[in-house]
Amino acid sequence: MSKIVIVGGGIGGLAAALSVARRGHHAVVLEQADRFAEIGAGIQLAPNGIHALERLGLGDGIRDRAVHMDELRFMDGVTGRYVAGMPLGESYVQRFGNPYVVVHRADLHTLLLDACLASDAIELHSGKVATGYEQDGRQATVLLADGGRFTGDAVIGADGIRSAVRRRLVGDGDPRISGITVYRAIVPMERVPEELRWNSVAWWAGPKCHLVHYPIAGGTYLNLAASHDNGAREALAGVPVTGERVMDVFSALGEDARRLMRLGDDWRSWVLVDRDPVEYWTDGRVTLLGDAAHPMLHYVAQGACQGLEDAVVLGDLLDCGPDEIPQRLEKYNAARRDRTARIQLLARRSIELWHPVGEAAERRNALLASYAPSELHDVVAWMHGNTDFGASAPTSFEGVARPRPEVFRPQ
Numbered sequence: 001m002s003k004i005v006i007v008g009g010g011i012g013g014l015a016a017a018l019s020v021a022r023r024g025h026h027a028v029v030l031e032q033a034d035r036f037a038e039i040g041a042g043i044q045l046a047p048n049g050i051h052a053l054e055r056l057g058l059g060d061g062i063r064d065r066a067v068h069m070d071e072l073r074f075m076d077g078v079t080g081r082y083v084a085g086m087p088l089g090e091s092y093v094q095r096f097g098n099p100y101v102v103v104h105r106a107d108l109h110t111l112l113l114d115a116c117l118a119s120d121a122i123e124l125h126s127g128k129v130a131t132g133y134e135q136d137g138r139q140a141t142v143l144l145a146d147g148g149r150f151t152g153d154a155v156i157g158a159d160g161i162r163s164a165v166r167r168r169l170v171g172d173g174d175p176r177i178s179g180i181t182v183y184r185a186i187v188p189m190e191r192v193p194e195e196l197r198w199n200s201v202a203w204w205a206g207p208k209c210h211l212v213h214y215p216i217a218g219g220t221y222l223n224l225a226a227s228h229d230n231g232a233r234e235a236l237a238g239v240p241v242t243g244e245r246v247m248d249v250f251s252a253l254g255e256d257a258r259r260l261m262r263l264g265d266d267w268r269s270w271v272l273v274d275r276d277p278v279e280y281w282t283d284g285r286v287t288l289l290g291d292a293a294h295p296m297l298h299y300v301a302q303g304a305c306q307g308l309e310d311a312v313v314l315g316d317l318l319d320c321g322p323d324e325i326p327q328r329l330e331k332y333n334a335a336r337r338d339r340t341a342r343i344q345l346l347a348r349r350s351i352e353l354w355h356p357v358g359e360a361a362e363r364r365n366a367l368l369a370s371y372a373p374s375e376l377h378d379v380v381a382w383m384h385g386n387t388d389f390g391a392s393a394p395t396s397f398e399g400v401a402r403p404r405p406e407v408f409r410p411q
């Protein structure tokens with residue numbers, strides 16, 4: 001049995017703790033906040049994310065708490081016209097082995113937290129701010145802001161996009177500011193007009209902006225997130241903004257989308273950030289996981305799913321004694337880097353789908369409408385239908401051809 005110290009008690013860190021504990025290791029989770037909790041509203045989970053939760057013993061738990069979606073629905077946000085829809089019913093579930101669901105973030109986090117609390121092999125410590133790490137070949141130590149130290153056989157940095165572990169390990173500075181501001185609110189479903197209460201994830205695409213919404217909390221609330229490509233240069237998080245301001249920003253959207261947005265009365269805004277993919281996020285007995293390793297824009301709804309996949313692959317590979325840990329962490333990195341890099345870059349490029357203007361938007365609509373449902377399933381199969389999470393990819397950097405240059409070239 002090894003002792004694995006995990007920095008960060010978000011979705012990724014807790015999933016990692018469960019995964020290594022299932023391999024017989026002792027996990028110590030260090031969280032900077034005063035308590036283990038998740039803020040924010042809804043989160044979409046594609047079948048690959050549910051499959052990862054299943055591997056952690058939480059498949060039924062998540063399916064019970066989640067709202068199963070019927071469709072990914074693409075609307076022209078200006079004309080209000082239905083453009084295309086990817087059905088998520090029987091043929092999708094059969095093909096990918098699990099449903100596409102939405103869940104309240106707190107519900108997902110609580111599911112993971114309760115499983116951690118129920119495990120004798122997992123220790124949870126709140127109020128522990130990591131500032132870096134050191135290692136000597138036999139052990140690795142997390143250094144804390146209060147002067148404390150936690151030593152183990154391995155350290156996993158699951159401390160999010162501004163990871164202190166990454167700062168030391170990769171050293172690539174602050175995240176990239178995307179120039180896009182997202183405004184979020186939740187609305188009680190009883191206030192939503194009957195004809196707009198869709199059991200779908202719906203996008204209303206407009207010029208340099210779009211609105212996405214879906215039901216959460218068992219269908220009692222509608223989660224709204226509206227993006228505006230406004231060239232923002234400063235990374236803001238959770239800044240309150242008035243409904244009038246939001247309506248002003250999204251004046252290009254048509255009446256149906258705006259009817260929904262008018263219902264929001266507690267809007268907050270974030271300027272989105274991400275990072276370029278990197279090949280290496282492992283250093284001896286220290287590695288990264290989730291947003292610390294491969295933070296991405298939320299436009300393909302895969303950040304948490306990829307953190308859950310990381311946790312499963314890492315746990316599987318840590319089926320070893322302490323001496324072998326450095327090689328296994330390298331294998332984990334090699335197994336996960338191409339898949340996560342591809343999704344990071346896809347999330348950036350997806351803006352080209354949501355935000356075209358004028359004739360380009362017409363061409364986009366015609367293209368999307370030309371796909372048959374099964375063809376839309378083909379498009380997402382590599383992402384939603386994957387069940388080995390890269391484990392069959394090269395498992396070592398030894399003798400592996402360099403990664404495709406376009407995947408790792410800074411954008």
Ligand SMILES: Cc1cc2nc3c(=O)[nH]c(=O)nc-3n(C[C@H](O)[C@H](O)[C@H](O)COP(=O)(O)OP(=O)(O)OC[C@H]3O[C@@H](n4cnc5c(N)ncnc54)[C@H](O)[C@@H]3O)c2cc1C
Nearest residue numbers: 008010011012032044130160290291298301302303304305
């Ligand atoms: C608007 C938006 C919508 C999204 N929608 C989806 C979606 O639909 N589906 C999906 O799969 N993903 C989605 N994501 C992405 C998803 O939220 C993230 O990928 C996921 O939460 C990352 O989890 P994590 O545990 O890696 O990092 P985090 O959630 O950032 O957790 C990191 C944890 O580490 C702690 N921490 C940080 N620094 C330190 C330190 N120095 N010492 C100790 N602890 C520390 C933090 O307090 C936090 O608890 C979305 C993201 C955004 C912004």
